[in-house]
Amino acid sequence: MTAEAGRPQAPSAAAAAPTRLGLVYFALVAATLAPLAIWPIPPSFDLVNHWARLTLYHMAPGDPLAALYQVRLTPIPDLAVDLAGFALSPLVTPYGVIALAWGAAIALPAWGAWRIGKAVHGAPQPAVLLAPALAYNLVVTLGLLNFAIGMGLALIAFAAWLTIDRRRLPLRIALFNLVSAVLFFCHLAAFAAFGLLVAVYESPRRAGESPRDWAMRALSTVCCLLAGFALWAFAPPIDSRLSGPGSKLAALAAPMYDWTAAAGVLGTLTLIVVVAGGILTRRVAFAPTMRLQLVGVAAVVALAPSAHGAADFIDARLAVLLAYLALASLQGPREAAAKRWTIALAVALVATRVGMAAPHWVAYDGWATEFREAIRAVPPGARVLAVAPPAGRCPALDDADFYRGLINFVVIDRRALASTLFTGRGMQPVAARDPRLDATPWTPPHPAWLASHDWRGLYDTLIALHVDCDWRPDEAGLAQIAETPQATIYRLR
Structure with missing residues (x-):
């Protein structure tokens, strides 16, 4: 055969x-x-999104998340x-x-x-x-x-x-x-x-x-x-x-x-x-x-x-x-010699890839630690809106996907709602209880979006991504409560 x-x-x-x-x-x-055993959180922006969604399946009675999300x-x-x-x-x-x-x-x-x-x-x-x-x-x-x-x-x-x-x-x-x-x-x-x-x-x-x-x-x-x-x-x-x-x-x-x-x-x-x-x-x-x-x-x-x-x-x-x-x-x-060279090449390629990835794992692990410490200022049950600077304003945000994934730690650590958590119909089995939140994009919007939408009635906390950039939102009524090199956290007065 x-x-x-x-x-x-x-x-x-x-x-x-x-x-x-x-x-x-x-x-x-x-x-x-092997790097997963050393740095437990891989630099992968959607991974925290998955992790946050799993958290919603294990809500204890009285968990603040129960008032914010539903499982379908x-x-x-x-x-x-x-x-x-x-x-x-x-x-x-x-x-x-x-x-x-x-x-x-x-x-x-x-x-x-x-x-x-x-x-x-x-x-x-x-x-x-x-x-x-x-x-x-x-x-x-x-x-x-x-x-x-x-x-x-x-x-x-x-x-x-x-x-x-x-x-x-x-x-x-x-x-x-x-x-x-x-x-x-x-x-x-x-x-x-x-x-x-x-x-x-x-x-x-x-x-x-x-x-x-x-x-x-x-x-x-x-x-x-x-x-x-x-x-x-x-x-x-x-x-x-x-x-x-x-x-x-x-x-x-x-x-x-x-x-x-x-x-x-x-x-x-x-x-x-x-x-x-x-x-x-x-x-x-x-x-x-x-x-x-x-x-x-x-x-x-x-x-x-x-x-x-x-x-x-x-x-x-x-x-x-x-x-x-x-x-x-x-x-x-x-040929025996060619097989040996193939093994050597494969080992070299994998070693190179793991070695080149290691600095990113180290950096992301540091960002995650800093961010999780900063969001201690976010109270349980909060509604968090992530916002990005105007297009082209902060070049470091070219890799925004990796930073954006950190936002969903507010679901895991602070039992709060995050605008960046994927909750789309036909895509995910969870949804925000407030249907008005469906109008918010999953990717952090720019300040122009804030100016054209009534977001203040839906969110009480704002996280501005900036990543080593001097941009900060100039919206009125914001009180800074925490900051990391990646983001600044505000509460609405």
Whole structure:
């Protein structure tokens, strides 16, 4: 049986027992997770958002948050972390769930790449050792944990699609419908990515396959994904308050993005040069059975919009999946010397990425400590509005996503409402009890927004982000109660 026929390959000796390759791969993945043990809060702006939302599921009687937020469970996507929080409660704290989710966002895609390499080649190839270098990508760094977890599960599921015997049709239908439902609840884009991989793989007619057999194979494929499509059809509309950044540059930076787009682009181009060099010297090659999938996903990345309504980084998310898929599809090198060089290169890349990320972890840990100390001045039950300076006024806020994530600590630490907590319909299972707050954008608005909206009747606390900038809001009636290098906190008189 062959992977091209979608059936299991005979296990080789290399695949049957633990090997040096597997141990090295495990060590590389573990190295990318090591900073979490030293600095518990990764520099990832949406991570605190997830953490704050989990806090709302554990409100004790009389908790001030109960008067500010409500939980509404509906069949919506983007719930991987939330469902993990429900499943692990009360054994694991909300932060414990977040730490596990962040680890899973790195470990699951790496495992998925390993499984696809094994499914396609019969045993993982040395070139897959480059996959752990993708650990700090745009999806993980921005804290898009639900998609990252779903992406990993989609890769693992596609490896299973390639290897589970097609003659076991009832098993395939039951298993992959369950998988499609799980992927839907993880993230809609993760289910769409799995569907894309399956569709591209199954679309061509096989050699010697009759039109009837092709049609039956296509029908069985659809039957395997019905649960995910049914959930998609009945999902509620998505709140479009959040608009994505809309930059195709993000797709190029995404596979190696960590902190800045420029560094991400340079890292991705470096990885492309390394792989291209291996292909041109014929030390590695893409598996024939995966070339169509790679071309198909690359075409979608090139043509997909960067944002559509509330869906941001559409192409960039798929670019990360494409990178994992490409490295998993590489075969070789075969020569002993080339294998040793591949191991050395993989170790060097991971060490470089972890080493370059460490200063950002240190800095973010310091910011979080300072900010959490400053917000002690915010009383429980407060309503906090975050505001940003006028566009271009404070250049340091070019990386505002990392600073903005700190605002949601007021939910966790001070049991207060934060305007930056995502609460959109069809996106999140929590909502503010006061419907008037729906008019406030999730991203901190500029002073012009304050001048044109009656926000004083809705909020009693204002946090002005400025990040080492001399700008401060000039609104009347503000009394400063605390300040950090990142933000100044005011109460309304």
